Amino acid sequence: MTDALEPSPKTDGFAVMLREAGLRVTSQRMAILRTLSSAEDHPTAEEIAGKARGSDASISHATVYRTLSVLEELGLIRKLSLENSPARYELCGDDDHGHIVDVGDGTIIEFEDEAMSARHQAIAADLGYEVVRCVTIIEARKKPGPV
Amino acid sequence: MTDALEPSPKTDGFAVMLREAGLRVTSQRMAILRTLSSAEDHPTAEEIAGKARGSDASISHATVYRTLSVLEELGLIRKLSLENSPARYELCGDDDHGHIVDVGDGTIIEFEDEAMSARHQAIAADLGYEVVRCVTIIEARKKPGPV
DNA sequence: GACTAGATGAGAATGAATTGCAATATCAAG
DNA sequence: CTTGATATTGCAATTCATTCTCATCTAGTC
Numbered sequence: 001m002t003d004a005l006e007p008s009p010k011t012d013g014f015a016v017m018l019r020e021a022g023l024r025v026t027s028q029r030m031a032i033l034r035t036l037s038s039a040e041d042h043p044t045a046e047e048i049a050g051k052a053r054g055s056d057a058s059i060s061h062a063t064v065y066r067t068l069s070v071l072e073e074l075g076l077i078r079k080l081s082l083e084n085s086p087a088r089y090e091l092c093g094d095d096d097h098g099h100i101v102d103v104g105d106g107t108i109i110e111f112e113d114e115a116m117s118a119r120h121q122a123i124a125a126d127l128g129y130e131v132v133r134c135v136t137i138i139e140a141r142k143k144p145g146p147v
Numbered sequence: 148m149t150d151a152l153e154p155s156p157k158t159d160g161f162a163v164m165l166r167e168a169g170l171r172v173t174s175q176r177m178a179i180l181r182t183l184s185s186a187e188d189h190p191t192a193e194e195i196a197g198k199a200r201g202s203d204a205s206i207s208h209a210t211v212y213r214t215l216s217v218l219e220e221l222g223l224i225r226k227l228s229l230e231n232s233p234a235r236y237e238l239c240g241d242d243d244h245g246h247i248v249d250v251g252d253g254t255i256i257e258f259e260d261e262a263m264s265a266r267h268q269a270i271a272a273d274l275g276y277e278v279v280r281c282v283t284i285i286e287a288r289k290k291p292g293p294v
Numbered sequence: 295g296a297c298t299a300g301a302t303g304a305g306a307a308t309g310a311a312t313t314g315c316a317a318t319a320t321c322a323a324g
Numbered sequence: 325c326t327t328g329a330t331a332t333t334g335c336a337a338t339t340c341a342t343t344c345t346c347a348t349c350t351a352g353t354c
Contacts, residue, residue, distance in 0.1 A: 129287035140276035
């Protein structure tokens with residue numbers, strides 16, 4: 001009963017999307033997608049490689065990088081370039097959400113904010129642009145305040 | 148009349164800030180600061196090195212990188228980590244402004260938006276954080292609009 | 295002018311990400 | 325189910341940005 005390897009409705013959807021984009025559905029790609037899908041945090045390429053190797057034999061890191069950029073272009077995942085550290089990845093819908101990075105311990109908290117997203121759209125529109133993607137990173141320090 | 152090399156009130160201010168931070172005022176640091184101060188765009192470290200070499204002899208790229216991080220910690224400049232390209236730098240006050248990156252040609256447009264900055268503060272505060280710095284990058288595509 | 299800690303230059307080293315190429319595997323067609 | 329065309333992979337070597345090492349130099353001080 002290795003149901004970790006069973007196709008789930010979620011990962012099945014990935015396979016369909018890959019095929020529709022004219023791409024082949026390989027075990028490596030599915031392993032990477034499955035890894036991202038079960039990740040609570042925002043793993044780096046190497047972290048993804050490590051976990052993906054758990055479910056599929058020996059995935060080379062070249063494949064991880066190649067797959068990640070394919071998936072990014074496909075719009076299935078999002079890449080997050082942080083200062084002074086390797087890029088991190090997350091599955092995504094097409095929502096515009098931001099990240100708070102705790103400068104103390106590196107914790108990343110996601111948030112969504114309608115007002116902020118609306119401003120992004122408006123600002124871009126004012127300048128004659130249409131938004132492709134937004135990256136918001138708020139580096140912040142935990143306030144000593146009352147719990 | 149090589150007034151490009153004259154100390155300007157602006158660059159003088161830099162010297163004071165360096166000294167106040169207990170750092171030495173070197174010709175390399177001033178050349179880099181002068182370069183940034185006269186840059187209209189957001190140059191990369193290597194572009195800065197190139198231009199700075201124009202005003203000061205042979206500045207090594209190690210020095211450029213070292214100086215840039217010193218200046219960043221000092222809060223005099225800001226580093227902008229973009230996807231798939233070297234970091235870019237800009238002089239900065241402590242304002243929270245964003246950048247629109249034209250996905251077509253790479254043009255970077257700066258903007259300020261009170262409402263957006265206010266949201267950043269509020270969002271962080273809600274989660275018990277105080278903002279250190281914000282990075283907003285809106286990747287956008289030029290609208291075919293009427294011109 | 296001399297001293298000393300901080301700063302620099304040159305180049306080697308690191309680490310993330312990309313690429314070339316031969317081997318392999320997917321998927322459509324028979 | 326077998327085959328063939330070709331997309332994809334693994335491996336290793338490579339690129340590129342950035343950092344580090346260390347001997348030399350220099351700003352700031354006395």
